[in-house]
Amino acid sequence: MKPPPFAYRAPESLGEALSMLAEHGDDAKVLAGGQSLVPLLNLRLARPALLVDLARVPGLAGVDQRAGGLALGAMARERTLERSELVRRLAPLLSAALPFIGHPAIRSRGTLGGSLAHADPAAEIPAVAAALDAEMVVVSAGRGERTVAAKDFFSGYLSTALEPDEILTEVRIPPFPSGMGVSFMEVARRHGDFAMVGVAAAVRLEAGYIAEARLALTGVADAPVRAVDAERSLLGAAPDAASFAGAAQAVAQRLAPRSDLHGSAEYRREVAGTLVRRALAAASGRAAAHNLQGDLEEGAIP
Amino acid sequence: MSGAGDTISADEIITIELTVNGTPRLGHVEARKTLADFLREDLALTGTHLGCEHGVCGACTVLVDGEPARSCLMLAVQARGCEVRTIEGLAPEGTLGPLQQAMWENHSFQCGFCTPGFLMQITALLAENPAPSEAEVREALTGNLCRCTGYQSIVRGVMAASGAAPGGG
Known part of the structure; x- marks a missing residue:
């Protein structure tokens, strides 16, 4: 249980880090918070020749408001985001999901970008990124900067659109419509374990009907699943048990989860349907509360 | 570099x-x-x-x-x-800090293998939240495994250390 030997560099600028990756490519691995990579090293499942530690590259850990949305540095620690009032206000779905990641001591080291780039199929942040239409800013020495939408970023089991010479530097979360109610729910064998199934839901109501719905799942496929069809089927529907059950059934039918020692495919599909139903109900309840709050505030103005 | x-x-x-x-x-x-x-x-x-x-x-x-x-x-x-x-670093050699004393008095640990990790995690918790609820204590300690105690005595020790439990402090 000791890592195999590797070389280590802690560049002090992004340019320096990028040129290391350009030179060493596949032999190099980027080290962010290390909460996924170091276990893989300890178990000798990963054997990189070189670790490029981003901890000393300045400017990668910002938590900023930009154009009504959020610009989050890839090296922002999960615990920092969990404590952030700005994140609670502008990306409440992310705030709702963060406490489900590992344990406090994991979140104090683990980073936003690390979770996205590692792309564990049962991780929480990738599902939230999918639900929020987040954009990943990706940089390389040779080709400069490009932006990848969440729907194009996750390409399969532990794999993303990131090339070996690229670094994920920033995650942009577009403005979140006001009045959205959110919910994140998951089922795991033990609290803090990777989710067997996790569901991120957001709902906005207008005149008592669903005007917008977002739904993404983790743990049920090689990559996060955005349930676009179910979202569409909810538009204009009443936020009631029948609508939620319909959406849950639509989601569950389309899933082909894996069986493993934690749970069978059949069990995961069942749990996914149940969590979709519950998360939509919780998110709708919160959306209704937002609207009520809004009406009260408007009514208070003479 | x-x-x-x-x-x-x-x-x-x-x-x-x-x-x-x-x-x-x-x-x-x-x-x-x-x-x-x-x-x-x-x-x-x-x-x-x-x-x-x-x-x-x-x-x-x-x-x-x-x-x-x-x-x-x-x-x-x-x-x-x-x-x-x-x-x-919690207390000078041979002495117990207030947290350690409270855990000692509540028989929080048995074999002691998990003790250092628990104490450091609890130290961080109490620095951020000096009077946590029992639910907050349990949440903060989800990442620490103890194979002896069943956790009841550990939670009791933390509550005593935080001064939140009746008769604690």
Whole structure:
């Protein structure tokens, strides 16, 4: 249980880090918070020749408001985001999901970008990124900067659109419509374990009907699943048990989860349907509360 | 730390400076040495225990710049310039700090293997939230495994240390 030997560099600028990756490519691995990579090293499942530690590259850990949305540095620690009032206000779905990641001591080291780039199929942040239409800013020495939408970023089991010479530097979360109610729910064998199934839901109501719905799942496929069809089927529907059950059934039918020692495919599909139903109900309840709050505030103005 | 044309070698020894329990320390380590092994082998601070060595059990929890961290999931080189606090830093040798005293009085631990990780995690919790609810205590301790106690006595000890429990403090 000791890592195999590797070389280590802690560049002090992004340019320096990028040129290391350009030179060493596949032999190099980027080290962010290390909460996924170091276990893989300890178990000798990963054997990189070189670790490029981003901890000393300045400017990668910002938590900023930009154009009504959020610009989050890839090296922002999960615990920092969990404590952030700005994140609670502008990306409440992310705030709702963060406490489900590992344990406090994991979140104090683990980073936003690390979770996205590692792309564990049962991780929480990738599902939230999918639900929020987040954009990943990706940089390389040779080709400069490009932006990848969440729907194009996750390409399969532990794999993303990131090339070996690229670094994920920033995650942009577009403005979140006001009045959205959110919910994140998951089922795991033990609290803090990777989710067997996790569901991120957001709902906005207008005149008592669903005007917008977002739904993404983790743990049920090689990559996060955005349930676009179910979202569409909810538009204009009443936020009631029948609508939620319909959406849950639509989601569950389309899933082909894996069986493993934690749970069978059949069990995961069942749990996914149940969590979709519950998360939509919780998110709708919160959306209704937002609207009520809004009406009260408007009514208070003479 | 140059970029292009840099020859990399897995055998190189890296010099690190960090602060451990308030004392500046110097280390010469392979990059692959974990912070836990550095503390135990190089600094002889064997109070930090290693259970699973892949981030599941929490026994090796220390504080890095005040935040709880798994020292088995951190390389010693990552701790360069950091303030690390271990179980040895909670109270002078041979004495118990208030948290340790409260845990002692509540028979919080049995075999003691998980104790250092728990105490460091609880220290971080109480620094951020001096009067946690029982639910908050349990939430904060989800990442620390104890195979002896069933956790009741540990939670009781934390509540006593926080002064929140009847008769505690």
